[in-house]
Amino acid sequence: MADWSPFSWARRLRxxxxxxxxxxxxxxxxxxxxxxxxxxxxxxxxxxxxAQKHGINTPTLLGVIHSQVEVDRLDALTPEGQGFAIKxxxxxxxxxxxxxxxxxGEHFLKASGVWLHRRDVLRYxxxxxxxxxxxxxxxxxxxxxxxxxxxxxxxxxxxxGVPDIRVVVFRGYPVMAMMRLSTRASDGKANLHQGAIGxxxxxxxxxxxxxxxxxxxxxxxxxxxxPFRDLEIxxxxxxxxxxxxxxxxxxxxxxxxxxxxxxxxxxxxxELNARPGLAIQTANGCGLQPRLxxxxxxxxxxxxxxxxxxxxxxxxxxxxxxxxxxG
Amino acid sequence: xxxxxxxxxxxxxILMAAGVGHTFYRHLEHDVPxxxxxxxxxxxxxxxxxxxxxxxxxxxxxxxxDTQTGFVLQGENTASPGYGIHSEHRDGQRYVEWTAREARxxxxxxxxxxxxxxxxxxxxxxxxxxxxxxxxxxxxxxTAANQILRGAYQESADAFSLARxxxxxxxxxxxxxxxxxxxxFEAAEAMVRLLNQAEVPARSVRGLNLEDGRxxxxxxxxxxxxxxxxxxxxxxxxxxxxxxxxxxxxERTGGPLLEVEGGSDSRVTFSMLKTSxxxxxxxxxxxxxxxxxxxTIHSLPISEQAIFMSILLLPIGAMIxxxxxxxxxxxxxxxxxxxxxxxxxxxxxxxxxxxxFLLVIGFGLLLRQALAHLNLLLVAxxxxxxxxxxxxxxxxxxxxxxxxIDIGLKMAFFPIIILAWTIERMSILWEENGPREVAKQGSxxxxxxxxxxxxxxxxxxxxxxxxxxxxxxxxxxxxxxAGSYTGYRVSELWRFRPFLQEGARG
Numbered sequence: 001m002a003d004w005s006p007f008s009w010a011r012r013l014r015x016x017x018x019x020x021x022x023x024x025x026x027x028x029x030x031x032x033x034x035x036x037x038x039x040x041x042x043x044x045x046x047x048x049x050x051a052q053k054h055g056i057n058t059p060t061l062l063g064v065i066h067s068q069v070e071v072d073r074l075d076a077l078t079p080e081g082q083g084f085a086i087k088x089x090x091x092x093x094x095x096x097x098x099x100x101x102x103x104x105g106e107h108f109l110k111a112s113g114v115w116l117h118r119r120d121v122l123r124y125x126x127x128x129x130x131x132x133x134x135x136x137x138x139x140x141x142x143x144x145x146x147x148x149x150x151x152x153x154x155x156x157x158x159x160x161g162v163p164d165i166r167v168v169v170f171r172g173y174p175v176m177a178m179m180r181l182s183t184r185a186s187d188g189k190a191n192l193h194q195g196a197i198g199x200x201x202x203x204x205x206x207x208x209x210x211x212x213x214x215x216x217x218x219x220x221x222x223x224x225x226x227p228f229r230d231l232e233i234x235x236x237x238x239x240x241x242x243x244x245x246x247x248x249x250x251x252x253x254x255x256x257x258x259x260x261x262x263x264x265x266x267x268x269x270x271e272l273n274a275r276p277g278l279a280i281q282t283a284n285g286c287g288l289q290p291r292l293x294x295x296x297x298x299x300x301x302x303x304x305x306x307x308x309x310x311x312x313x314x315x316x317x318x319x320x321x322x323x324x325x326x327g
Numbered sequence: 328x329x330x331x332x333x334x335x336x337x338x339x340x341i342l343m344a345a346g347v348g349h350t351f352y353r354h355l356e357h358d359v360p361x362x363x364x365x366x367x368x369x370x371x372x373x374x375x376x377x378x379x380x381x382x383x384x385x386x387x388x389x390x391x392x393d394t395q396t397g398f399v400l401q402g403e404n405t406a407s408p409g410y411g412i413h414s415e416h417r418d419g420q421r422y423v424e425w426t427a428r429e430a431r432x433x434x435x436x437x438x439x440x441x442x443x444x445x446x447x448x449x450x451x452x453x454x455x456x457x458x459x460x461x462x463x464x465x466x467x468x469x470t471a472a473n474q475i476l477r478g479a480y481q482e483s484a485d486a487f488s489l490a491r492x493x494x495x496x497x498x499x500x501x502x503x504x505x506x507x508x509x510x511x512f513e514a515a516e517a518m519v520r521l522l523n524q525a526e527v528p529a530r531s532v533r534g535l536n537l538e539d540g541r542x543x544x545x546x547x548x549x550x551x552x553x554x555x556x557x558x559x560x561x562x563x564x565x566x567x568x569x570x571x572x573x574x575x576x577x578e579r580t581g582g583p584l585l586e587v588e589g590g591s592d593s594r595v596t597f598s599m600l601k602t603s604x605x606x607x608x609x610x611x612x613x614x615x616x617x618x619x620x621x622x623t624i625h626s627l628p629i630s631e632q633a634i635f636m637s638i639l640l641l642p643i644g645a646m647i648x649x650x651x652x653x654x655x656x657x658x659x660x661x662x663x664x665x666x667x668x669x670x671x672x673x674x675x676x677x678x679x680x681x682x683x684f685l686l687v688i689g690f691g692l693l694l695r696q697a698l699a700h701l702n703l704l705l706v707a708x709x710x711x712x713x714x715x716x717x718x719x720x721x722x723x724x725x726x727x728x729x730x731x732i733d734i735g736l737k738m739a740f741f742p743i744i745i746l747a748w749t750i751e752r753m754s755i756l757w758e759e760n761g762p763r764e765v766a767k768q769g770s771x772x773x774x775x776x777x778x779x780x781x782x783x784x785x786x787x788x789x790x791x792x793x794x795x796x797x798x799x800x801x802x803x804x805x806x807x808x809a810g811s812y813t814g815y816r817v818s819e820l821w822r823f824r825p826f827l828q829e830g831a832r833g
Contacts (some may be wrong), residue, residue, distance in 0.1 A: 007826055020824050022653060023813040095759065130704050194760070216826050256494045282825060 008124045017287030019278060028292065030085050030252025032171065033071055034273050040250055041272040043137075045089040045143050054249040056242055057268040059085075059260075060146035067261035067264050074118075074144075083147035086125070088133040088140045094190060098124060098131025099147070099161075111160065128263045148268070157199075157231055159183045159223040165201065165233060165259045166188065167240070168276050168288070172247030172304065173289040173311045174240050177201035178283040180231070183213070184223045197221065200284030204316030206236025208323055214310045217285075223323055229323040237308065239267035244311075246272060284317075335811055342804040349797030363790035369401065370537055371600045371632075372575065373439045376585060377829040378593035380430035385410075385589035390578040395450045397571045398442040399481040400553045407436035418455040420580040434590065444572045453588045454580055456528035468511060471504035476525055486527045490562045495519050497564045514565030515548035528553040530581035534561075540633040546577050546584065546597065579828040580812040600632050602794075609724035637670060639792045640783045642802045644669050645668060647779040649809045651771075656818030659775050660749050660756075660768040667742040668772070669779035681773065683723065683741065688769065690719050691750035692757070699754075735744055 003320075017264045019028070053057045062084055063077035078084050080103060088096040098121070099111040111300045123258050125142055127133075134140040148162050157163060158181045167177045176200050185195030192198045197218065200209040208231040222225045233239065243257040248270065258278025260268050281287055294314055302310065353359045354358055376387060391414070394400045405412055410425040425436050464472050479492035497514055508517045515531045522529035533546040547727040550562040562578065563569070563588050578584050587593040627635070644666035651665075659665055672680035695713045698708060720741060749772075757765045791798055815823075 010815050012827055013815060013820070013823055016826050018815075018826060020813070020815040020819045021656070021814065026811065026813050127702075132705075200647055208799065212825075215822075282823070285826075287826075 013287075015190070017290060018281055018289075019287035019288045019292070022152065022277065024278060028170070028254040029275055031066060031278050033255070034251065037251050041252065041255070041274045043089050044087055044091075044271050045141060047269075047272050048143070050249055051269050054245065056249060059148055059270070062144040062146055064089075065125060065129070065142040066286060068126055068129055071122050071129075074121065076143050080104070085145050085147060086128070087123075087142050087143045087145065088128045090134040090138060090140050092135055096128055101147070135281065148260050149262050149264060151234065151263045153234065154179075154231075154261060156224055156226050157181050157221050157228070159186075159221075161190065162260050164282060165239065165261075166269055166273075166276065167243040167257045167259060168280060169243050169246055169255050169257055170292050170295045171253050171298075172302075173205060173295045173298070173307050174243050175205075175315060176284055176288060177203055177278050178280040179208075179231070181221065183221070185213075192283075198279055199231060200206055200280075200286075201233065202317040202322060203240070204312045205234040206239070207231065209285070209317050209321065210323060212283050212285075215282055234261060235266050237312075238305030240308045240311070241304055242267050242269060244292050244307045248304065272319075285321070332811060335807065339804040339807045342800045342807070343662070346797040346800030346804065349800070350795040353795050354795065359794050363786050368444045368572070369602050370398075370442045370444070370575065371439065371602065372438060372442065372535065372537075373598045374595050375596045375598070376436045376438070376587075378434050378587050378590035380427075380432060380434050380590045382429060382431045383589040385425075385427045385430040385434070386434060386587070387590070387593075388583075388586040389423050389595065390580075390584050391421050391423050391440065392437060392442075392577050392593075393421050393451060394448055395576055395579070397446060397448055398575055399445045401441040401443045403438070403440040404720040405436065405438050410436060416452075418580050418582070419452050420582055427464045430589065433510060442575060446571070453557070454559070456557055456559070456580065457530050459523040459526050459528055462524040464520070465511075468508060470520060471507045473771060474525060475506045475508070476521055476734065479521075480525065486522075486552055487560055489525060489527060490518070490522060490529070490550070490552040490560070493518055494562050494564050509565070510795065513548065515550050518550045518562065518564045522550070522552060532561075532576065532581055533578045533584055534574055534576040535597055535599065536569055537575055537599055537601070539599070540636055542598045542633055543596045544598070549574075551579065551581070571814075598633060600636075605800075625788055636789070636793055637673075639796075639799065640670070640789065641666060642799055643783055643788060643792060646802050646806055646809075647782055648775060649806050651778065652773045653809050653812055654816060655770040656816030657775055658768050659772040660752055661745065661772070664742075664745050664749055665772050665775035667745050667780055668776035669739045669783055672776065672780040673784060677777070677784075680780075683720075684773065684776075686723060687716060687719050687741065687746055688750060688753070691716055691746070692754055694719075695750055695754040709751050712750050713744060716743050716747050716750070731783065751790075751833075 018179070020156060040050055043067050045064060048058050048061060052061075062079075063073065065073060065077075073325045078100075082103065083099070083101045086098045086104075091097065100116075100121075101109045101111055103109075106118045108118070108121055110116060128140055128142050131139050148163060154163050157179075161182050163179055163181050166179060167174045169175070178200055180190040180192065181196055181197040181199060182190050187194070190196045192212075195214060197211055199211040201207065202209050206284055208228045211228040213222070218228070238255050239259055239261070243259065246255060247253075250272060252272070252274055254274075254276075256273035258270040260270050260271065262268055278288075290315075298310070354361065358652060374389060374391075376389060378385075378387070387410075391403070392398075392400070403422065405425070407425050409430070410427045412423065412425055414421060414423045416422075423438055450573055462472075475493065475496050479489055479496060482492045483489040496502050497509065497518060499505060510522075511517075512520065519529050519531050529550055529552045531548045532551045535544060535546050538544075547566065549566075551559050552562055555561045562576075585593060585595045645663065647669075648659070648663060648665055652659070652662075668680075668684060676682070692710065695712060698711055712747065720743065753765050753769065755770065820827075
């Protein structure tokens with residue numbers, strides 16, 4: 001940084017193709033996402049039902065609790081001895097999600113190893129329904145899903161919780177991907193600014209390109225000690241095709257798709273985000289702009305599979321920029 | 328559906344051109360000065376008379392001032408649909424009289440006068456001194472009055488110095504005799520009685536303390552004292568003596584201020600506004616077309632104009648918020664909360680405003696923590712916070728008043744509902760994202776509010792926004808342009824700095 005003038009910084013960022021928030025809002029979200037389509041992605045239940053209609057894999061829906069009078073259905077909806085997750089349909093940023101590993105009668109085992117009594121879960125449900133976790137405190141519904149199995153390969157990279165994969169899809173083309181790994185510092189949460197690790201993923205092969213924590217490159221997971229150069233996402237082409245199909249499903253031109261891998265059921269759609277953040281650029285160490293421009297230049301209409309083929313060829317990370325592989 | 332960017336630029340350009348054009352038109356055609364203080368001061372004073380009429384003939388008579396020492400009557404008008412109006416002089420005092428054959432229900436009539444401050448101005452007519460009345464005190468007061476008079480008389484040489492000595496005694500809170508008189512009489516009345524007892528002609532008259540933007544003021548009684556040559560001076564017992572240019576004598580013969588026949592529950596209140604607009608900028612008879620074309624807020628009643636002074640500053644505050652968020656990337660708690668905060672700072676002072684804000688938010692967060700244990704629904708929780716904020720503000724007001732700090736009385740200007748929401752949001756932010764995020768958004772809000780305050784407090788900004796309404800269009804155009812900015816925010820240069828550093832290394 002020889003030149004300290006902010007204008008030259010801005011020029012440098014522009015030449016690297018970094019997209020800023022103003023540009024994201026105006027040129028991508030406002031221009032490509034019709035506001036009337038937002039409710040389908042802002043409500044997890046609607047997203048889920050829509051995905052089922054389009055044959056896109058999502059975690060099993062055990063049931064929905066719509067109102068306070070229905071909270072007693074909890075026992076009927078959750079199988080004895082198995083795990084499940086309760087989510088506020090309109091929660092944002094992973095707030096208000098309760099993961100139960102196992103239910104034994106009146107007692108519920110949380111992911112953290114703490115036992116909850118049934119009345120604690122009921123109180124949590126009633127808070128959720130009255131809008132404690134939803135934006136603006138709107139009344140909400142509780143979505144109960146079957147537990148996602150950890151993929152044993154990926155689980156070793158995460159401190160707690162299921163690692164999810166964010167793919168930004170522009171006009172149906174997957175343009176950039178990132179995996180978010182919670183750490184002890186991030187308290188099990190997957191928010192990058194709270195200390196979670198963002199791992200940039202090569203669009204072509206599904207391998208780690210680089211990893212950052214607090215915007216700084218890291219080589220190994222600080223809690224599990226696993227080196228990121230070993231990280232490779234299984235079923236990568238299938239996962240990309242699912243994300244590409246979200247374009248037809250929602251009609252949103254610029255969307256963040258959050259995916260998880262279940263070892264038995266393969267890639268699944270967790271949720272969609274109509275305003276995906278920009279940290280994915282830092283995780284990948286490259287800007288979104290050139291890739292978005294490349295997609296805008298494509299006028300041919302393609303099926304999801306063909307779009308994935310195109311994206312894998314066009315947005316592959318060159319070998320010299322990838323992490324060196326061990327053997 | 329979405330218009331191309333060029334359309335946006337055209338809209339902004341047209342708004343800008345219209346705004347600048349109207350501004351120059353105002354300057355050239357109406358001689359509105361570019362900067363405040365380059366012309367003489369004008370005071371618009373409006374008397375609003377309210378009464379309840381019972382269906383009979385109604386007659387309303389209001390004493391009104393003429394050109395007097397320090398002020399020249401520049402123009403006057405009345406607003407009173409359905410009433411006949413005439414004005415007359417009686418014993419050296421001018422009156423405006425409204426008459427109607429039949430009036431029913433709540434009635435409001437307005438009188439408005441415009442006065443130019445002029446140190447050379449002298450009244451056109453003389454007033455006759457009253458004959459000193461015979462004064463009778465109750466026995467305990469008699470002694471006190473005699474003692475005050477004796478002391479004051481010995482220290483004085485003529486009527487005016489006697490009046491000065493009496494004013495000093497009545498203003499002395501240690502003087503037992505004066506306090507005894509004041510427990511029975513108002514200061515002005517007590518002074519008139521004392522002077523009359525000394526056979527000095529004096530009477531209680533009424534005038535207005537001129538303060539910019541005040542509404543619903545009542546006139547204050549002052550004492551008019553005559554010497555042997557029928558010259559008179561005003562004395563302000565029990566009050567701070569205002570500057571000559573800030574006191575307008577409204578009624579100068581000791582007669583009634585307002586008389587209403589055929590009505591009940593009558594009262595008169597005054598609003599006042601200071602402008603630097605020259606005489607030619609003031610339309611004498613503003614027709615509707617003229618008012619619309621000139622977009623002149625000056626044709627509104629003064630009490631409305633005073634409100635507009637604040638409202639017309641809001642676009643500037645909104646623009647500062649837009650700049651802070653779009654160009655700098657400052658995170659604030661609640662988008663336009665900083666603007667309301669800045670308005671409150673304008674009414675108080677910056678330092679006391681910041682201290683109050685921090686106190687209310689700090690204590691509010693503590694209270695909100697306690698509330699969390701009650702496990703309430705959202706709307707109920709915020710309502711409880713609102714009541715707590717009101718309680719806090721009342722408490723601080725009382726405490727600061729008794730500590731001798733004057734700011735407390737003005738705390739009520741704080742946007743209470745907005746503060747309650749801020750506390751609620753910050754408290755949730757604290758639970759979910761930790762105190763760092765709270766400090767970040769809190770300081771962001773405060774910095775934006777201070778920036779908005781610093782711009783809105785500039786006298787020439789206030790002058791421009793109030794006198795050149797075309798500038799509102801210019802602000803609008805600037806905000807539209809800012810709304811289409813796709814470049815980086817200053818905060819993003821920091822956020823993406825790893826790219827810059829790696830680029831430099833590579």
